[in-house]
Amino acid sequence: MNYNFDWNxxxxxxxxxxxxxxxxxxNAAASSLLGNPEKxxxxxxxxxKVIGVTQYRGDSATKSFIFYSRMKNGWIRIGCKDFIRQLSSLTGLSFNPAKKYVANYDSKMEILYFSVTNSSVEKENELLQKCESS
Structure with missing residues (x-):
């Protein structure tokens, strides 16, 4: 058997x-899935209602965002408040407080993605609260 273990x-x-x-x-794990790209x-x-992120390869006229070199305390932050306002309007979701999502990675398309309407972390927290109150 051949395995390719990632020990981290x-x-x-x-x-x-x-x-x-x-x-x-x-977070650093999400960045790592993308290959820690500079943009x-x-x-x-x-x-x-899915957000996708892919490595910029210099072959697109689309606006790119500086990424890996912006890491601070294990997190990379991309400011985009106008997009988030529009996202809130389209989905009816409030992002105050912030919402955390577990992202997936499509290795064929090389895209990190997640559904905005499916916050599995939020659902986990709701289940934990229900269990604690029982």
Whole structure:
């Protein structure tokens, strides 16, 4: 059997993306899945309410965002308050307090993505609260 173990995978935790009123924030695990790129592209599927992030390869006229070199305390923050206001309007969600999402990675398309309407972390917290109150 051939395995390709990442010995830091468990220690680095799940790939989280947090949406606050002013920014998208990515933890080190999310950055690592993307290959710790210097720049990224951000995309939004308005029909499925999914945000996608991919490594910028210099082949697009789309605005890129500086990424890995902005890491501070294990998190990368991309300010985009106008987009988040629009996202809130489209989804009816408030991002105050911030919402945390577990991201997925599509290795064929090389995209980190998550559904804005499916915060699994929020659901976990609701279940924990229900269990604690029982």
């Amino acid at each position: 995978y468990i220690a680095s935790g799940a790939p989280y993306v947090t949406i606050s009123n002013y920014a998208l924030s990515f 990224v592209l951000l995309g939004f599927d308005s029909t499925q």
